[in-house]
Amino acid sequence: MITIHMIIALLIVLLLIYINFRIRMPIDYKSAAIQNKTLVYLSILCLVTLAVQIVLGTQVRESIDMISASLDYNFRNSWVNQLGLDFYIHRSFSLLILALHIWLLVVVLRNNHQSSRVKAMGKYVVLLIVLEIFTGIIMAYFGMPPFMQPIHLLLSTVIFGALYYMSLLIKNEDKTYAPS
Ligand code: HEM
Incomplete structure (x- = not known):
């Protein structure tokens, strides 16, 4: 349930970002060729x-909810020790x-066709990912402090939204660059 809820929430975020992007950049360069395929x-x-x-x-998170409920929400320090393979994959995948x-x-x-805005966004996204890993650690x-759970969740959504907006800009700037 949490997973489906999260996927739908992310789709809404993507849609809102796309609407915002299209309002700012009304021209759609669908037919233009991609210049830098690696980047896109x-x-x-x-x-x-x-x-x-x-x-x-x-x-x-779903596993944590089950483990914590089975322990009556006590012994926070032990919740992570009882997690299975999904946690180790999640940790290593980061x-x-x-x-x-x-x-x-x-x-x-290194790409001269990308604006300073895209370059700055790229730096922020990497910084936010480092912060996300830090909150996960x-x-x-460190005993699963309750305040870290919403921060970890919020950061993931902000990173996803920022990355989506950045990739829309990357594609737009790549296609509007007209090689002579
Ligand atoms: C790019 C890096 C990461 C992203 C995008 C990410 C994203 C997420 C998301 C979306 C959740 C679900 C949160 C919720 O539903 O409340 C979650 C849960 C969790 N993550 Fe990560 N995570 C990352 C890295 C890590 C790392 C490095 C660790 C540990 C070393 C970690 C440990 C956890 C734990 C313990 C939970 C369960 C939290 C809870 O019960 O509220 N994460 N992560």
């Missing part, structure tokens, strides 16, 4: 892997996410 496809890969990581996270986003940032910074190894 890499941004899509980042979005897909991040979506997978968010779904994995909500699976972990390193792949970080590596992919650093790669995206490097490609964006605090939850997993």
Whole structure:
């Protein structure tokens, strides 16, 4: 239930961001060729892997809800120890996410057709991912402080929204660049 709820919430966020983007950039360059395929496809890969990581996270959350209820919401320190494979995949996958986003940032910074706005967004996204990993570590190894749970959840949504907006800009700036 949490996973389905999260997926629908993310779809609403994407739709709102897309509407906002289209209002600001009314021209759709659908037919124009993509100049830098690596950059555009890499941004899509980042979005897909991040979506997978968010779904994995909500699976972990579902397990936490069951474990905590079975212990009457006591012994917070022991909840994470009782998690299964989904937690270890979620934890390790975060390193792949970080590596992919650093790669995206490097490609964006080296690309002359991308604006300073996209470059700044790339830096913020990497910074937010580092923060997200940090909040995950605090939850997993420092007794699951209750205030960290909403921060971890909120950060994931902000990262996803920012990355989606950034990938829309990347595609737009790539296509509007007219090689002579
Ligand atoms: C890119 C990195 C990460 C993303 C995008 C991410 C995202 C998420 C999301 C969306 C949830 C579900 C939250 C909820 O429904 O309340 C979650 C849960 C969780 N994540 Fe992560 N996570 C990341 C990294 C990590 C890392 C590195 C760890 C631990 C070392 C971790 C530990 C946890 C734990 C323990 C939960 C369950 C939290 C709860 O019960 O509220 N996460 N994660």
